Amino acid sequence: MPVRRPGPRRPRPTAPRSGAAPTAPGAGPVLRGLSDYAWRLVAVAVAAYLVLTVLGKFHLITLAAFLALVITSVVRPLVDLVGRVVPRSLAVLIGLAVAILVPAGLLALIGETVANDLDRLSREFQGGLDRLEKLLEGAPFHLEPTTFDDLRSKVADFVSAHRSTLISTALSGSRRLLEVGTGAALGLFMSVFFLHSGERMWRWTAAQLPTAAGDHLDRGGRAAWRTFAGYTRGIFVVAATNAVMVGIALYFLGVPLAVPLTVLEFFASFVPLVGSPIAMLAASVVALASRGPVIAVVVLLLIVVIGQIEGHLLHPLVMSRAVSLHPVVVAVSVLAGSIAAGVIGAVVAVPAVSVIWAVYAELRRPRPDPLTAPGPGRPGRSRPAR
Secondary structure (H helix, E strand, O other), X not given: OOOOOOOOOOOOOOOOOOOOOOOOOOHHHHHHHHHHHXXXXXXXXXXXXXXXXXXXXXXXXXXXXXXXXXXXXXXXXXXXXXXXXXXXXXXXXXXXXXHHHHHHHHHXXXXXXXXXXXXXXXXXXXXXXXXXXXXXXXXXXXXXXXXXXHXXXXXXXXXXXXXXXXXXXXXXXXXXXXXXXXXXXXXXXHHHHHHHHHHHHHHHHHHOXXXXXXXXXXXXXXXXXXXXXXXXXXXXXXXXXXXXXHHHHHHHHOOXXXXXXXXXXXXXXXXXXXXXXXXXXXXXHHHHHHOOHXXXXXXXXXXXXXXXXHHHHHXXXXXXXXXXXXXXXXXXXXXXXXXXXXXXXXXXXXHHHHHHHHHHHHHHOOOOOXXXXXXXXXXXXXXXXX
């Protein structure tokens, strides 16, 4: 008689515990996916914090490298153009000479303008302040005539009481100026090698890694450089255009210190969204003290006009290919950078976010086909430029 072997025992269905919420179908994979993303985000946040801590610890070297990249991105087109006629070393020297002489010439022009018109400017400012006092004493403000005298006395008392603090602040500022000079010299030194042999330095760095990692580094690095160079050149064009418009307007309005205010507008335009309005507010104060409230209001209206031209004409034409960030992202980046590192953080924030986004978008794309990838070397690596 055949013996019947027992089959595998099936598990009995267990009834759900009383009071326990039923698990929705598919909740397990969703939670696992969310947990995977969560720990990856935590790892990225920790890595970013460590990187920022190291960069902040060696902030002088970091700023020097950033300055060297800015100089390289701006001067390299000129060096490549001159390098077609003369040797590369001489082309680098010519490009750096132009990059140094142009700012030095602007500073010399500002100093000469202020020195020649110092007496006239002081008289105009004093007359403007007197007119402003009379304006505030009348309707609708009706300030007491002694208000400005009390304000002057309070300022003089504050300066005399905090003289030692002001002196120590000035000395610390001189030390900071020495650090800035050291960082500028280091950045100029680094830019010489970036301009002369930056491509070879980059290829050597990518070749030290394994093939897959080197390919990813090369793709991400080239995308980052394209974005950074495009942003830097674009912001220079935008800043120069804003400065020209402001300089022409201030000249025809008869506002004194037109050349220094134009240069201030140029450098302030490197801080997106807020730099140009702050420079124009300074120009409106000068116009109020020297030319009266009507001219000051006209200068304030220039903030709106220049903002519209910059937002609707210059940025779409000049920077749309390099930076494709939403204005909200730009505003949050500038605010976060200013909170983290002051004015320098506000300047660096937008190009840093743009570079990170460009690298992320580049590495998300599928790897190029080795048979159709341009250029020699590893599969998928582009042909290096001169």
